[in-house]
Amino acid sequence: MNTNPALKEATVHAYQTLRSQTPWQHEGTGILHHRVLPFATLAPWLADPTFMALYEKIQSNTLVDIYRCHELWSLAQQARYVEGDVLEVGVWRGGTGAILASALKDSSDKTIFLADTFEGVVKAGMQDTRYKGGEHADTSVQLVESLMVQLALPNTRILKGIFPDDTQAAIPGKIAFLHCDVDVYSSSKDIVEWCLPRLSVGASLVFDDYGFFGCEGVTRFCNELRNRKDMRFIHNLNGHAIFVKLF
Numbered sequence: 085m086n087t088n089p090a091l092k093e094a095t096v097h098a099y100q101t102l103r104s105q106t107p108w109q110h111e112g113t114g115i116l117h118h119r120v121l122p123f124a125t126l127a128p129w130l131a132d133p134t135f136m137a138l139y140e141k142i143q144s145n146t147l148v149d150i151y152r153c154h155e156l157w158s159l160a161q162q163a164r165y166v167e168g169d170v171l172e173v174g175v176w177r178g179g180t181g182a183i184l185a186s187a188l189k190d191s192s193d194k195t196i197f198l199a200d201t202f203e204g205v206v207k208a209g210m211q212d213t214r215y216k217g218g219e220h221a222d223t224s225v226q227l228v229e230s231l232m233v234q235l236a237l238p239n240t241r242i243l244k245g246i247f248p249d250d251t252q253a254a255i256p257g258k259i260a261f262l263h264c265d266v267d268v269y270s271s272s273k274d275i276v277e278w279c280l281p282r283l284s285v286g287a288s289l290v291f292d293d294y295g296f297f298g299c300e301g302v303t304r305f306c307n308e309l310r311n312r313k314d315m316r317f318i319h320n321l322n323g324h325a326i327f328v329k330l331f
């Protein structure tokens with residue numbers, strides 16, 4: 085435990101804020117939001133020049149902040165010992181896909197499958213609060229292809245269409261790592277149902293948007309998945325839900 089008096093004061097202040105400010109929610113969801121301000125200050129990305137140089141190159145191709153990008157980088161590197169390939173569903177302009185592919189290109193022969201409609205979000209429904217469908221259509225296969233060429237990432241393969249409906253047949257075997265960044269409940273559910281029988285023991289599933297206001301469909305789906313006994317669930321406060329397949 086840290087005995088720094090300033091930190092003690094900050095933690096007391098945080099609890100007082102928690103008690104005094106009203107949480108907010110999309111009406112009727114029961115999913116409560118409040119300002120979350122962790123106090124730890126470790127910033128490992130700053131000590132990782134390879135990551136920082138890569139982030140500089142891809143930051144205009146991603147909607148994902150540097151904290152989550154670094155977590156993807158770190159988790160993908162750890163996936164090199166897990167059997168199977170990497171799947172990202174929800175590529176948009178290729179930023180996070182490039183991070184996953186860069187993390188593994190020199191240390192494994194894994195293929196990084198990058199699946200997107202390239203026509204925006206699909207399957208928005210009653211479980212979702214803000215998404216209606218068609219968001220994030222401002223991208224193209226050519227744009228992502230050229231980013232992968234520019235970054236010398238031949239370990240990537242782009243799948244255009246709704247996943248799993250249109251493009252599942254392109255993936256031959258096990259999955260070591262899933263990055264699911266599709267913004268809505270039903271897409272997340274269909275992707276995970278496809279993945280579950282293909283996951284290796286030790287595989288990680290990372291869901292973007294867990295806890296973002298407006299992405300309650302993803303939060304709902306992850307909260308359902310938490311009940312499985314073969315998965316370890318981690319909520320680390322940065323907008324990722326992380327699951328690890330245990331057996």
Ligand SMILES: C[S@@+](CC[C@H](N)C(=O)[O-])C[C@H]1O[C@@H](n2cnc3c(N)ncnc32)[C@H](O)[C@@H]1O
Nearest residue numbers: 146147174176179180200201204205246247266
């Ligand atoms: C928020 S964006 C992804 C952001 C990206 N990971 C980044 O680095 O910024 C969400 C993407 O999910 C895609 N998408 C949503 N559901 C999908 C599905 N079932 N199959 C394929 N793509 C899907 C959309 O087309 C959109 O490009």
